[in-house]
Amino acid sequence: MKKNYLLGLALLFAITMNSQIIDDDLESYDLGQIGAANTDVWSVWSGTPTDATAEDLTISDVTTASGDRSGFLGAGPGPQDVMLLLGNQTSGTYTLQFNMFIPTGKTGYFNIQGETENGGAGDGGMGVFNSFNIVFNNTQSASGAPGTAGFYPTVTDNEATVSWSYPENEWFEVLIFFDVDLLEFSMTVAGNEIETQFFSADGTLGAIDFFAIDANNEFFIDDVLFVEGTLSTPEFSEDTISAYPNPVVDVLNINTRTNVSTIEIFDTLGKRVALSNPNSISPSMDMSTLKSGIYFVTITAEDSSQTIKVIK
Numbered sequence: 001m002k003k004n005y006l007l008g009l010a011l012l013f014a015i016t017m018n019s020q021i022i023d024d025d026l027e028s029y030d031l032g033q034i035g036a037a038n039t040d041v042w043s044v045w046s047g048t049p050t051d052a053t054a055e056d057l058t059i060s061d062v063t064t065a066s067g068d069r070s071g072f073l074g075a076g077p078g079p080q081d082v083m084l085l086l087g088n089q090t091s092g093t094y095t096l097q098f099n100m101f102i103p104t105g106k107t108g109y110f111n112i113q114g115e116t117e118n119g120g121a122g123d124g125g126m127g128v129f130n131s132f133n134i135v136f137n138n139t140q141s142a143s144g145a146p147g148t149a150g151f152y153p154t155v156t157d158n159e160a161t162v163s164w165s166y167p168e169n170e171w172f173e174v175l176i177f178f179d180v181d182l183l184e185f186s187m188t189v190a191g192n193e194i195e196t197q198f199f200s201a202d203g204t205l206g207a208i209d210f211f212a213i214d215a216n217n218e219f220f221i222d223d224v225l226f227v228e229g230t231l232s233t234p235e236f237s238e239d240t241i242s243a244y245p246n247p248v249v250d251v252l253n254i255n256t257r258t259n260v261s262t263i264e265i266f267d268t269l270g271k272r273v274a275l276s277n278p279n280s281i282s283p284s285m286d287m288s289t290l291k292s293g294i295y296f297v298t299i300t301a302e303d304s305s306q307t308i309k310v311i312k
Helices: 002-019
Strands: 020-024 042-044 058-060 070-074 081-089 093-101 108-113 133-136 148-152 162-165 171-179 184-189 192-198 205-211 218-228 241-244 251-256 259-266 272-276 284-286 294-301 304-311
Touching: 020 081, 070 205, 081 093, 108 218, 162 192, 241 294, 241 304, 251 259, 251 294
Parallel strands: none
Antiparallel strands: 020 218, 042 081, 058 070, 070 218, 081 205, 093 171, 093 218, 108 133, 108 205, 133 148, 148 162, 171 184, 184 192, 241 251, 251 284, 259 272, 259 294, 294 304
16 A cells, blocks of 8 residues: 555645645745736736836735735725736646635725737726636625625625635635646635536636725635645545644644544645654644745544645
8 A cells, every 4th residue: 555655745745846836835026016916927907017007916915825025906006906817727627725814894805817919908908707706804795794705696686695604814726626627626715615607607717816806805815735636645534633823833733533643744845744654543743943835734643644735
């Protein structure tokens, strides 16, 4: 089993490394508006950004999921309207993962765009919406409330077509899996699995539009990862293992029902940076000596293994 496991892990990291399209923890930018610092990844609704435009993503150190930088979107002065460019994909499967923070009572918003032009939303700023409006705390809707999010055909609709909860004033993960061949996507937000949705306009995965939808808007994003295929292939069932806290500061606690034989930690290049053989149920792993960043923690128990992404 060990030989097959190591081979499978090697293949997993080879796939992740070769298929990585975007890996941006926002640490490389100066504080303030991002402007034209990385136009291959970040743009604005109206088109290719220039330095210090009102729509630009703001690089902030107010709160972060990891490191010292995150991206902030607010109502002023633009409002901000930021495009995360996903490369106008017309076939294949892709996974987008990022962290999101919405202060208590504030609003957050994004939507999935079809084909983009000139690094922005499309000809003349007319975007191609491939999803509903994805609104967190929709103050314009009767069903919107702090800690509640949903898909809205228009943001003023009274009821969401699909809704879910999210934690306020703390970082949570957004994971979106796209199947461009089937023209569909599925989401997990703060651990809530959301039923599969279909592209609503065209057959292209173009961008994510992060937008300050109203005067109450205030949210942060961090640790953006976009890969071809999936991030991992867990073999544990979800009810048998969990790891917390994530993000982790010093000690990662692992909750299992079976004996854990090995815990291995790898960096994003696939290099193993820590190893433990606890031979116990629900062990812990000291990560205090590791630098801030993204790690993959592989947990082996009996004849199964699972690799999870952990942020420090």
